[in-house]
Amino acid sequence: AQTVTQSQPEMSVQEAETVTLSCTYDTSESDYYLFWYKQPPSRQMILVIRQEAYKQQNATENRFSVNFQKAAKSFSLKISDSQLGDAAMYFCAFITQGGSEKLVFGKGMKLTVNP
Amino acid sequence: DVKVTQSSRYLVKRTGEKVFLECVQDMDHENMFWYRQDPGLGLRLIYFSYDVKMKEKGDIPEGYSVSREKKERFSLILESASTNQTSMYLCASSSPRGVRAYEQYFGPGTRLTVT
Numbered sequence: 001a002q003t004v005t006q007s008q009p010e011m012s013v014q015e016a017e018t019v020t021l022s023c024t025y026d027t028s029e030s031d032y033y034l035f036w037y038k039q040p041p042s043r044q045m046i047l048v049i050r051q052e053a054y055k056q057q058n059a060t061e062n063r064f065s066v067n068f069q070k071a072a073k074s075f076s077l078k079i080s081d082s083q084l085g086d087a088a089m090y091f092c093a094f095i096t097q098g099g100s101e102k103l104v105f106g107k108g109m110k111l112t113v114n115p
Numbered sequence: 116d117v118k119v120t121q122s123s124r125y126l127v128k129r130t131g132e133k134v135f136l137e138c139v140q141d142m143d144h145e146n147m148f149w150y151r152q153d154p155g156l157g158l159r160l161i162y163f164s165y166d167v168k169m170k171e172k173g174d175i176p177e178g179y180s181v182s183r184e185k186k187e188r189f190s191l192i193l194e195s196a197s198t199n200q201t202s203m204y205l206c207a208s209s210s211p212r213g214v215r216a217y218e219q220y221f222g223p224g225t226r227l228t229v230t
Contacts, residue, residue: 033216033217035218037221043223044221044222044223044224045205045207045221045224046221047218047219047220050218091157091158095217097217101146101163101165101209101211101217102148102160102163102173103217103219105157105158106157107155107156107157108157108158
């Protein structure tokens with residue numbers, strides 16, 4: 001079965017500091033896409049960053065970057081210079097190429113940013 | 116920008132009522148999804164559709180049905196609402212093509228309470 005594990009249900013970080021959210025996944029496929037989604041309180045779920053498994057270079061989007069370790073099936077999200085607006089639920093997800101078009105989501109983790 | 120809209124943000128229904136939740140997307144996406152989101156359980160897929168009039172069961176289809184008569188619209192139907200269907204319902208859409216292949220775009224959610 002394909003699964004995503006987010007082992008830390010909650011984390012907190014001080015404003016302006018860096019935090020890393022962990023995610024591991026399990027699949028026997030070699031071609032897939034990985035995503036981090038963010039859901040602020042009472043607001044819409046939005047995509048933070050994506051990574052194609054065939055790319056060795058880690059994706060970066062402004063203050064957000066990933067550490068993709070394909071052999072270890074690990075996909076962590078690093079948030080630099082944390083801001084109050086980063087407080088949200090974060091979900092890790094992946095989808096296999098040519099598969100059923102369904103994203104497999106982790107259960108999410110709650111990030112608190114302290115001023 | 117991709118826009119996914121849902122017919123209601125909040126809905127209160129009585130046990131046994133038939134409930135319709137509607138979702139509309141404006142990006143000509145082939146795929147549409149219905150999830151329910153509960154604390155500690157993450158997102159669970161109810162149904163998805165990869166084309167007009169096509170549907171597939173997700174992980175928790177019991178008690179739900181769907182309809183996709185037009186490409187932009189995907190409806191979730193609770194034939195006889197029960198209290199255990201009280202939840203947040205999220206709609207999403209995606210395309211298997213292009214540079215944003217498989218990225219799911221979410222609606223704002225409908226918080227349904229069944230009393």
